[in-house]
Amino acid sequence: MRPAARGDTDRGRAIGSAAPSGHGIGLAGRIGGVFGFVLAALPFFVVETSAADPVAAPIAAQAEAAAAPAPVAAPRGLRGDPQAHVLEEIARARTRSSGIDRATPLERGRRIFAATGGCTCHTDFPGEGSEAPALAGGRALETPFGIYYSTNITPDRETGIGRWSLEDFTRAMREGLSPGGEHYFPVFPYPAFTGLSDGDVADLKAYLDSLPAIRRENRPHDAHLPYSFRPLLAGWKWLNFTPGRIPDDPALDPASNRGRYLALAAAHCGECHTPRTATGGLDRSKWLAGSREGPEGELAPNITPDEKTGIGDWSIPDLVWYLETGLKPDGDDTQGLMAEVIRHGYANLPREDREAIAAYLKSVPAIENRVRGD
Amino acid sequence: MTRFVFARFESLAPAPVFAAAVFASAVGTLWLAPREAAAQAAASEQGVVEYRQLLMSAVGSNMGAIGGILKNQLVRPGAVANHAQQMADAAKLIGPAFEQKVTAGKTDAKAEIWSDWAKFEQAIADYEKAATNLATAAKGSDPAAVGLAVRALGESCGGCHDSFRKPKEESYKNR
Numbered sequence: 001m002r003p004a005a006r007g008d009t010d011r012g013r014a015i016g017s018a019a020p021s022g023h024g025i026g027l028a029g030r031i032g033g034v035f036g037f038v039l040a041a042l043p044f045f046v047v048e049t050s051a052a053d054p055v056a057a058p059i060a061a062q063a064e065a066a067a068a069p070a071p072v073a074a075p076r077g078l079r080g081d082p083q084a085h086v087l088e089e090i091a092r093a094r095t096r097s098s099g100i101d102r103a104t105p106l107e108r109g110r111r112i113f114a115a116t117g118g119c120t121c122h123t124d125f126p127g128e129g130s131e132a133p134a135l136a137g138g139r140a141l142e143t144p145f146g147i148y149y150s151t152n153i154t155p156d157r158e159t160g161i162g163r164w165s166l167e168d169f170t171r172a173m174r175e176g177l178s179p180g181g182e183h184y185f186p187v188f189p190y191p192a193f194t195g196l197s198d199g200d201v202a203d204l205k206a207y208l209d210s211l212p213a214i215r216r217e218n219r220p221h222d223a224h225l226p227y228s229f230r231p232l233l234a235g236w237k238w239l240n241f242t243p244g245r246i247p248d249d250p251a252l253d254p255a256s257n258r259g260r261y262l263a264l265a266a267a268h269c270g271e272c273h274t275p276r277t278a279t280g281g282l283d284r285s286k287w288l289a290g291s292r293e294g295p296e297g298e299l300a301p302n303i304t305p306d307e308k309t310g311i312g313d314w315s316i317p318d319l320v321w322y323l324e325t326g327l328k329p330d331g332d333d334t335q336g337l338m339a340e341v342i343r344h345g346y347a348n349l350p351r352e353d354r355e356a357i358a359a360y361l362k363s364v365p366a367i368e369n370r371v372r373g374d
Numbered sequence: 375m376t377r378f379v380f381a382r383f384e385s386l387a388p389a390p391v392f393a394a395a396v397f398a399s400a401v402g403t404l405w406l407a408p409r410e411a412a413a414q415a416a417a418s419e420q421g422v423v424e425y426r427q428l429l430m431s432a433v434g435s436n437m438g439a440i441g442g443i444l445k446n447q448l449v450r451p452g453a454v455a456n457h458a459q460q461m462a463d464a465a466k467l468i469g470p471a472f473e474q475k476v477t478a479g480k481t482d483a484k485a486e487i488w489s490d491w492a493k494f495e496q497a498i499a500d501y502e503k504a505a506t507n508l509a510t511a512a513k514g515s516d517p518a519a520v521g522l523a524v525r526a527l528g529e530s531c532g533g534c535h536d537s538f539r540k541p542k543e544e545s546y547k548n549r
Contacts, residue, residue, distance in 0.1 A: 299543045321445035325528045331438030333531040335541055347525070372548050 109207025115266035118344030136214040146223030148187045156213035169205045183233035195246035195265030240281030259360030272300040290371035306366040319358035423481045455512035465502035482540040497533030504530040
C-alpha cells in the first residue's frame with residue numbers, strides 16, 4: 001500500500017546509465033538535499049518556495065502590495081472582487097454548457113483521469129508483444145535517490161486500493177499520506193494533486209473503482225538510506241509541499257483558469273517541465289522552463305512561450321493538436337513519457353480541455369532557459 | 375609524323391631521371407590513393423546521412439502539412455489525401471535509404487536498424503499502411519475516421535522512432 005508515481009524526487013539520470021556522472025546532482029547536493037533543511041539552507045528555501053510560487057505569482061503581480069507577507073492569502077482576498085465573481089459565473093456557465101454537470105461521476109472521472117495523463121506511471125509497460133497490466137503498478141521509476149516502484153491502483157482488494165474509502169483516497173491525493181498515516185515519497189505527485197477539487201478526487205476514485213481489479217503485489221522500493229527513511233519526508237513536505245486547492249488567477253479568463261487548474265493540479269506539467277532545487281522541490285522561479293533531469297532520465301523541454309528556448313512559436317492550434325496527436329508543428333512525433341501521457345491521457349480529453357490547457361500555456365511568463373541543443 | 379615523334383624522344387630527359395620520376399609518381403599514387411578513397415567514403419557516408427535526413431524531413435513536412443490543414447481547419451479539398459499518399463509513396467524510399475549502415479557523424483540512427491532489419495522493415499510497412507489508410511479516409515466524408523487515421527499514422531512514426539532513433543537526450547543535436 002505505497003502508491004508512488006513519478007514526480008518530485010525523480011531527478012533524472014541518463015537513460016540506461018548507472019554512472020555517477022549521469023546522476024542529476026552530486027553527493028553534496030544529495031546530502032544537502034536531505035539534511036539541508038535542518039541546517040542553514042532552511043530559511044533560504046522557505047523564502048524561495050513562497051515568494052516565487054507560480055500559483056500565487058500572477059496574482060501577487062496583479063495585486064502588487066500583497067507580495068511580501070503571504071502571497072497565498074492574496075487570492076482569497078481577491079475572490080471578493082466583483083469582476084472575479086463575474087468571471088466565475090462565466091466559467092460556471094461554460095461548464096454547464098459543456099455538459100460537465102450532466103455527466104455521470106464515471107464520465108467525469110474518466111475525464112479527470114485523462115487530464116492526469118492516464119496515471120501511466122502506475123502501468124509497467126512491458127516490451128512489445130506482451131500486455132501491460134494496466135495501473136497494477138510495479139514500474140521502476142529511477143531517481144538519483146534510488147529506484148521507486150509504482151503501486152497497484154486497481155480495485156484489487158488485497159494488492160490494490162480496493163479497500164480504500166474515499167477519505168483514504170482523498171488523503172493520499174491531497175496530503176500525500178497513506179491510509180496508515182505514512183508519508184508518501186514525492187515521486188507520487190501529490191504536490192500537484194493536492195490542488196484537485198473534492199469533486200474531481202471523488203470522480204477519479206469512482207472511475208478507478210470501475211476498472212478491472214488486477215492482483216499484483218507491490219514491490220518494495222529500492223532506495224538507499226536515508227532516502228528510504230519515510231519520517232524524513234515530514235521535513236521535505238514542510239519545505240516543498242503546500243497542501244490545498246489552487247485559487248483561480250483573476251488575471252486570466254475562465255478558459256485559461258480551467259486550463260491552469262488542469263495543468264497544475266491534474267496534468268502536473270510542472271513535475272517534469274520545471275527544474276528542481278537541491279532539496280528536490282520545484283524551482284518555481286523557472287516554472288515550466290524545462291529540465292535536463294526529468295523523470296527516468298528524460299529531458300523535459302522548456303514549455304514557456306519563450307521564442308528562443310521555449311515554444312513561443314507554437315500557436316494555440318499547434319498546442320491543441322500536439323496534446324491530441326503528439327505531433328509537433330514540424331510533423332515530428334513524440335517519444336518517451338510525454339508520448340505515454342498524451343496517448344493514455346490528454347488525447348482522451350474533450351477538445352475544450354486541451355484548448356484550455358493551451359490557453360494557459362500561452363499565458364505563463366516566458367523564461368529563457370536552454371535545455372536542448374536544437 | 376615520324377620526325378615529330380623522334381624529335382620528342384630526343385628531347386626526353388636521361389633514363390635515370392625518367393625512372394625516378396616514374397617511381398615518385400607511383401609512390402605518390404600508392405600513398406595518396408587510400409587517403410583519397412577514405413575521403414570519398416567519408417563524403418559518401420555524409421551524403422547517405424544527409425539524404426536520409428532529407429527524406430525524413432519530406433515525410434515530416436507532409437505530416438506537418440496534414441496537421442496544418444486539420445488543426446487550423448483550412449479548406450483544402452483533396453490535400454490531406456494527397457499528402458497522405460505522398461507519405462505512403464515515401465515509405466518505399468525509406469528502406470533503400472537506410473540500406474548502407476552509417477551510424478557515425480551527425481545522425482541519430484541507431485545500430486539496431488541493421489541488427490534488427492526485419493523489425494525495421496515491418497515498422498516501415500506498418501507506417502505505409504497507416505498512410506494509405508489516411509489517404510483513403512481523407513477521400514471519404516467522415517471527419518472522425520480522418521481523425522483516427524491521423525492519430526494512427528502519427529503513432530506509426532513511433533514504430534521506428536521509439537526503437538531505432540536516438541532519444542532527444544542522446545541526439546547529436548544535444549551533444
